[in-house]
Amino acid sequence: MGYLFIAPLIGVFAAFVLYPLALAVQFAFSRYQFLTGEPPRFTGLANFERWLTDERMLETFGVAVRYTLLYVPASTLYALIAAVLLDRVVSRRISTVYRVLLYLPVVLPASITYHMWKWIYDPTWGLANQLLASAGVGSPQRWLTDPGLALPSIALMEVWHLMGVTMMLFLVGLNNIPRELGEAAKVDGAGEWAVFRWVTLPLLRPIFMIVLVLRLQTLGVVTQPLIMTDGGPIRATTTYGLQAYFIAFRDTVWNIGYASTWFLMLGLCSAAIAFVAWRAMRAHVE
Amino acid sequence: MVALARPLPISRLWPRPRPRTVTKHVLLALACVVSLAPFLWLTSIALRPVAETYVIPMPILPRSLTLDNFVQMSARVPQMAIYYRNSFGITGASVGAVVMISCLAGYAFARLRFPGRELLFWLVVATMFLPSMIAVPALYTILSTLDLLDTWAGLILPYTGWYLPVSVFIMRGVFTTIPKELEDAARIDGCSPVQLFWRIMLPLGISGAIVVAIFAFVPIWGEYLFSFTFTSTTNAMPMSVGIRFFEPTPATGNYTFNVATAAALIMFLPSMLVYIALQKWFTKGMLEGALKF
Numbered sequence: 254m255g256y257l258f259i260a261p262l263i264g265v266f267a268a269f270v271l272y273p274l275a276l277a278v279q280f281a282f283s284r285y286q287f288l289t290g291e292p293p294r295f296t297g298l299a300n301f302e303r304w305l306t307d308e309r310m311l312e313t314f315g316v317a318v319r320y321t322l323l324y325v326p327a328s329t330l331y332a333l334i335a336a337v338l339l340d341r342v343v344s345r346r347i348s349t350v351y352r353v354l355l356y357l358p359v360v361l362p363a364s365i366t367y368h369m370w371k372w373i374y375d376p377t378w379g380l381a382n383q384l385l386a387s388a389g390v391g392s393p394q395r396w397l398t399d400p401g402l403a404l405p406s407i408a409l410m411e412v413w414h415l416m417g418v419t420m421m422l423f424l425v426g427l428n429n430i431p432r433e434l435g436e437a438a439k440v441d442g443a444g445e446w447a448v449f450r451w452v453t454l455p456l457l458r459p460i461f462m463i464v465l466v467l468r469l470q471t472l473g474v475v476t477q478p479l480i481m482t483d484g485g486p487i488r489a490t491t492t493y494g495l496q497a498y499f500i501a502f503r504d505t506v507w508n509i510g511y512a513s514t515w516f517l518m519l520g521l522c523s524a525a526i527a528f529v530a531w532r533a534m535r536a537h538v539e
Numbered sequence: 540m541v542a543l544a545r546p547l548p549i550s551r552l553w554p555r556p557r558p559r560t561v562t563k564h565v566l567l568a569l570a571c572v573v574s575l576a577p578f579l580w581l582t583s584i585a586l587r588p589v590a591e592t593y594v595i596p597m598p599i600l601p602r603s604l605t606l607d608n609f610v611q612m613s614a615r616v617p618q619m620a621i622y623y624r625n626s627f628g629i630t631g632a633s634v635g636a637v638v639m640i641s642c643l644a645g646y647a648f649a650r651l652r653f654p655g656r657e658l659l660f661w662l663v664v665a666t667m668f669l670p671s672m673i674a675v676p677a678l679y680t681i682l683s684t685l686d687l688l689d690t691w692a693g694l695i696l697p698y699t700g701w702y703l704p705v706s707v708f709i710m711r712g713v714f715t716t717i718p719k720e721l722e723d724a725a726r727i728d729g730c731s732p733v734q735l736f737w738r739i740m741l742p743l744g745i746s747g748a749i750v751v752a753i754f755a756f757v758p759i760w761g762e763y764l765f766s767f768t769f770t771s772t773t774n775a776m777p778m779s780v781g782i783r784f785f786e787p788t789p790a791t792g793n794y795t796f797n798v799a800t801a802a803a804l805i806m807f808l809p810s811m812l813v814y815i816a817l818q819k820w821f822t823k824g825m826l827e828g829a830l831k832f
Contacts, residue, residue: 254732255653262644262663262703265636269678269700270666276677287680335570338563353818354571360814361578362761364779365806368799369581372787378796380580383597413573466668473670476763494672501676502768509676516673527668 274520281517285510287501293510300514310515312488313496316404317472320492323408325468329461332416336423337449352424356417363414367480370410371397374481397482400489407477407490419464426460427453459534466530473519494519578807585609585800592796608801615785615798621773622781623805629691629777630760633698637706637755638748640699645710645744646736650722660711667704674701675768682769689774694766698759706751713747714740749820753813760810778806 281300285293304310335355342348358366373380374396382393396406430453438448475494478484484491484499491499497519501512584592585608587601612619647653648660678697679688687693717740725739741748761779770776785799 255647255651255656258643258647258651258736259659261640262707263659265640265696265700266663266703269681269697270674270703273674273677273681274666274669276681277674280677335567338567341563342567351567351571353815355567355574357578357811357814358574360757360810362779362806362810363758364761364763365782365803366761367763368782368786369577369803372796372799373577373580375787375796377595378593378597378787380577383599386596387599413577417574470668470670473672475672479767480763494670498672498675498764501679509680512676516676520669520673523668523670 277513277520278517280510280513283510285508285513286504287507287509289506296510300511303511304514304518309496310493313491313493316489316491317474317493320404320408320474321469321471323405324411324471325465327408328412328416328468329419329464331412332419332464333423335416336420336427337453339420340424340427352421355420358414359417361414363476364480366414367410367477371481374406398486400486403482403486403489407481410481411471411477418467422460422463423457426457430456462530462534466527466534469526469530470523472526473523581800581803581807584796585804587797589795589797608795608797609805611798612785612802615794616781616802618773618781618784619778619802622776622778625691625773625775625781626760626777626779626806629694629698629766629775630756632691632695633702633759634752634755636695636699637702638752641703641706641710641751642741642744642748643736644703644707645712645747646714646740648707648711649714650740651732660707663704664708665704667708671701672764675764678765679768689770689772689776691775693769694775694777697765697769698755698762702755702759706755709751709754710744710747713744717743746820749817753817753820756813757810760806778802782806 280293282295282297283293284296284299285291339348339351339355342351372378376382376393376395376398379396381396385391385393394402397403434452434456435448438452443451473494474492475498478490478492478495479498482490484495493515497512497515500508500515504512583599583601586604586606588603588605588607591598591601591603644663648656682688682693682697685693687696721739721743722735725735730738762777763779766775766777766780770780782799782802785794785802787794787796787799
C-alpha cells in the first residue's frame, strides 16, 4: 500500500532528479561535446585534471566568493536590525503591516525582478541614478557596466530581494526567547545593548546557522548575472556557476562533459557545507 | 510554533522615552519604503505616457495616467499572449502535480509502514540542498533524447521533480502532527486506506497543502535557468524568459521602458495577489517549514 502512495513521487524523482544527477556524474568523467553528435566517451580523471589547472576556475570562484562576501553580511545585518525593531512593535496590527511590506519583495518572480533592477540601474533613465541626482550626491554611476561596480550592484539587488526571508527567521528566533531572561538581566542593571549582546545574540545562534546554510548556496549564483550583465563587463560578474553554464551552452561545441565536472565540484561543495552546518546545528540543539 | 501566550514585552513594564519609539517607527517605515520603491517606480512608468518618460530629469510621479502601454504590448511583441499562456499553464500544472504527489507521499512517509521507508525519504530529502543548476546539462540531454525540448512537459516534469523534495518534507511534517486516534477511529468504522487518506487525512492536511502550493508557485513562476535553457520558441517559452523581448532600447524607439514595465507588472500581479490573499499562510509556512530541521 505504501508503495502505491509514493509511486508517483519515485517515478518523477527518479527520472528528473536522480537520473540527471547520475548522468551528470558520468559526464564529469567523460569527453562529451554535445554539438559534435559523438556519444560520451569515458576519459577517467582527465576533466578533473583540466579543472584543477584551469585558470578560469580560481578566477570565477573568486568572483563567487566576493559576491557572497558582499551579499551575506549586508543582508544578514539588515535583516537582524529589521527583525529586532519589528519585534519591539507592540501593536499587532502595525507590526503585521510592516512584516507584510518587508517580506513582499521575496514573493516577486525572480526573473522579472532581475530584469526590473537592470532597468533601475539604467545609467540614463534608471531609478538609481535618478535618486543620486535628486539627493545631490555623487555623479551618475554606470551601475552594471563599470567593472568595479557591477558585482556590488547585483549584490545590492539581492539584499533587497531576499532580506525578508532572513528577517522572518530572526523574528521566529526572537519570539522563542523567553522575555524573562531579558527582564532578569535588566533587573541586574544590564543596559539595553548589554541585554542584546549577551542574552539575545547568543540565543539566536541556531538561527544564524540556518541563515548561513541558506545563504551559502549563493556561491552557485548564476541567474542574476546571466540576466543582468551576461557575465560582463570584462568578466567582472562571471561567477563560477555562470562560467560552468557558459562552458556547457556557449562553448562552440557545447562542452557538456567538462561543464559537468565544474558543476559536480560545485554540488559537492554545497553538499559539504549543508552537511557540516546540519551536524553543527543538530549538536547545538541537543 | 510562535509562542501563543507571549509575555508582555519589556517595553510595557518599563515605559521607554518617546524618541526611541519614534526612531523605531521611522526606521521601519523607511525600510518599507525601500522594499516598495522599485515596484512603485515600475508601476509609475507602466502607467504614464511615453512622452513623460524620456525627459531629463524624469518626473517621479506621472502627470497623466494611461493604459496605452498595455495595449502597445501586443503590438510590439505579438507573441506576448502566448508567453503568458505558457507561464500560466506550465506553472499551474507543475504546482498541481507537486501538491498532489507530495500529499500522497507525505502521508505514506508519515503513516504507512513499508520496508525502505526511511531510506527513500532521506534519499529524496537529501537532494533539497543541491542546487538544481548542476543537473541542467544532463537534463538537457535527457529532454533532447525524449524529444521534450521546447514543450510544456519538458518544463513541468523537471520543475515537479526539483520542487518535490521540500514539499514532501513539509507534507510529512504536517501529517505527522495529525493525531493517530482520528485515524484509528476511522479504521474501526471500516474506512479503507484510500478512503482514510481522501476523506480524513487530506482535509486535515489542507493547510499544509496550501503552504506547499505557495512555496512551489513563487519560484516556478519566476524561474529562468531551466526555461531559458530548455525552451526556444513560443511552443513553451514562458513570460519569465519572454520578458527579454521587451528590453527597452530607447535608441531605436522600438521598445520603451513604458511597455517593458507594463509587461513586468502583469507578471508581478499574480504573485502579489496570491501573497496578499494568502499572507497568513506564507508566515505560517515560513515558520513551520524552515525550523523543523
